[in-house]
Amino acid sequence: MHPITTVHYLALSAALLLIGTVGVLTRRNIVIILMSIELILNAVNLNLIAFSQALRDVNGQIFAIFVITDAVAEAAVGLGILIALFRNKETVLADEIDLLKW
């Protein structure tokens, strides 16, 4: 357990990814689903940085910058959709928005 290796970071990243996935799949509140997506993107970034460090290659960090950019764009658009949705439907629960459901 003592010397921290890449495997430790990968295991932590996998655990964070699973926490985020469970959040997306089980929660009803859309705000918290969006936060869980942020958790997943952070797990991806941890993975990229761990491999960047292990391979002595700076490209992983550049990819992490692009992932952060995408996370910002996703959060902005997602929260805009949420505000429009709340104005029209008066709900933030994902399973009450079932207009297209059979």
Add this chain to the structure above:
Amino acid sequence: MLTDTILFYVFAGLVLGGGVLTITRRNAVHSAISLIVSLLGVAGLYLLQQAEFLFAVQIVLYVGGIMVLFLFVIMLVNLDLAARERQFNRQWLLALVAAAAVGAQIGYFLYRGKAAFHIADTGALAASGLGNTEVLADHLFSEYLLPFEIASVLLLVAVVGSVVMAKKRI
């Protein structure tokens, strides 16, 4: 290097504890605060891995930007009604089983492939004497120039799109 090990476990605890609290709290503001703790833990892990620029970006952009945006929206949207409702949907057991199956696969893969991730020698990433930020800038503005510009267009589209969607009438 014992300090590194202790710091790793401290930050990992922050990340996982904050993450679990984020997806289990009833109140969305509490979830956001837990997510901030988790993001700060991730920032600490970046620092441990000598990614100083990403450490700064993580704090300024995530904690200072995205989370403030989240808190704004939580205040803007009335969540009191949602907090009184059931918090988890009906498929939660199925979701947990599926996530556990994926977790078992990833764990098995990591266990079997452990030997492939040998510890590299601790030569610094920036062997050329440049700092982390200079090295990143060199790569970002030479070989990644086109993706960089496309990312800025993406941000412009996101800004325009979110304003259009959140505005009452255009």
